Amino acid sequence: MHFTSSVRGLTVGAPVEYRGIRIGQVIDIKLELDLNEVIARIPVLIEIESDRLQWIGKTPDYDNEREFKKFQKHLWNQLVAKGLRAQLKTGNLLTGALIVDLDVYPDAPSQTIHWDKSYPELPTVPTSLEEIRNVLTRILEKLQRLPLEEIGEDLRKSLASLRQTAAETEKLTRTLNTSTLPEVTATLNRLQKTLAAAEKSLQAGEKTLITAEEALAKDSPLQRETQRTLKELSAAARSFRLLMDYLERHPEALIQGKTR
Template structure:
């Protein structure tokens, strides 16, 4: 006869099995059971190529992994006739948010607080950008960076009621776009005409370089250079005697100047005396002229004496004429005519 089963023992085994299952789940999930996961959607610009962005690609913030890509979709917007490329990402707040609430921007325990935290990060310039994991594989990942100098652009589309985070173009796409613009501008140039003109110009240059006139001119230039060299040699030979003669001439000129300076001093002294004498004579002449001017004045006594003498002379002449005509008048006196 078998012994009855102990219910307590069965219950203990059952509880132990449940505990092992829970521990296994926690171990295999590496603690993900307690992690806080939040999904967002990104709408990349039309020029961004998503080739190489796969599900499971890392999502990083300033180089630190904070999540991964969960879905890469492709939609067609019938209203705008545009191709939309939504990317769903899942962020693990435990890699960013500290439990001690040291960073108020990242701490978000409640839904309302999470929304305010995201708004604050967006205002600070948080934007998603495609980056290359490896140039060999071409795989992409998503990098969040703070670029407050760039404009915040949101598409405003609704995709599965997920909150949208802003994106920006990556540097590679910018370089590709700029390179494409350069290629387009080059393509608009008349390259065939430019090549033809260049070929014609090269042919003309070749004809000029191989022409007979250029060879003759080259020979003439060579001859001129040789004659110039001869002239310089002769000039170099005659330059030393010329400088010697020039130095002698300068010395002779200096001696003549010194002798002239020595001989001219007495002459200048005599000339100075003569000028002084002439100055004295001129002063005396000026005095004589002033005296003569005073004598020649009509009011001067000399002029009055001369007038009286003139009157006396006229009276004497009249008397003489009368005596010549009437000598007897000296005895009888002047009669009536």
């Protein structure tokens, strides 16, 4: 297996564990120089101690080397397909010693074992610290690509426009309060008188229609028409009363309109 992060703290003889259970050990750590790609790698060779494993189900004939190798290859291919990966973890916080931990990562990118090398190569996953570092690096790269200067300039322009709008609104409010308020008050008084007169007329009309309805023949077409007209007049009277009440409580609605 190859690890992309530092292996400082990993030594020959370090435990190989599966979810906390020791199943083997590290038997070799080297520095490998690839002259074709001009890159350095650190292969870590581990040994799985088969006597620490308990098999359930049909097992191969250990004396038949060919059958046993075929079984091993199939087994490891299945485990890796399900997400088995190797990861460096801290085995001792005081000394900083590392171990190789095997575990299943179902969301890990699909990988396979390389059987064409001297030893089959098990895929690995980054350490937790390495993942955090990679995430932070990607965030910083995205921040560097953002047009921060242009965003700042647009923000300054927006704030300046907002301040100007606020000043103009305040000025307009003062103008309305000083020069327009007397005229608005007079208009409101005239409107209230007009609405009061209209309400009286509607009330008189209601009384007249009630009297007419009582005099008409029951269920006659004329009585039904009179009832319909009476309902319309009653609704209009209620609307006038509501309008007058609202304007008395909110005279500013003549300037600003009714609030929602």
